[in-house]
Amino acid sequence: MREFLVEIVTTIPEGTGQDEVDKRRAAEAVRARELAASGNLARLWRPVGELRSVGIWLAADEGELREKVLGTLPLRPWMTLNVTPLEPHPNDPGPSEGAR
Secondary structure (H helix, E strand, C coil): CCEEEEEECCCCCCCCCHHHHHHHHHHHHHHHHHHHHHHHEEECCCCCCCCCCEEEEEECCCEEEEEHHHHHHHHHHHHEEEEECCCCCCCCCCCCCCCC
């Protein structure tokens, strides 16, 4: 499995009802837990004061990450993604469990 740094900005389309937003956010939380359990979502953060997420995600390759992992997120149609493939750095102070 390869590690990816993924930055996510979610923009709710104008005119979307609050019920739809709440429904998708609840489904998103469930799906995130499932992806964490399957080993595809390693870590997820929200930078202080920002409405974006930054996470470490794992997949065989970027195509799988985009289609079979991130593509399954209920909020995906509203997301803008920035995906950066990662590789171990020789000065990394600790091994990455998922990438090796």
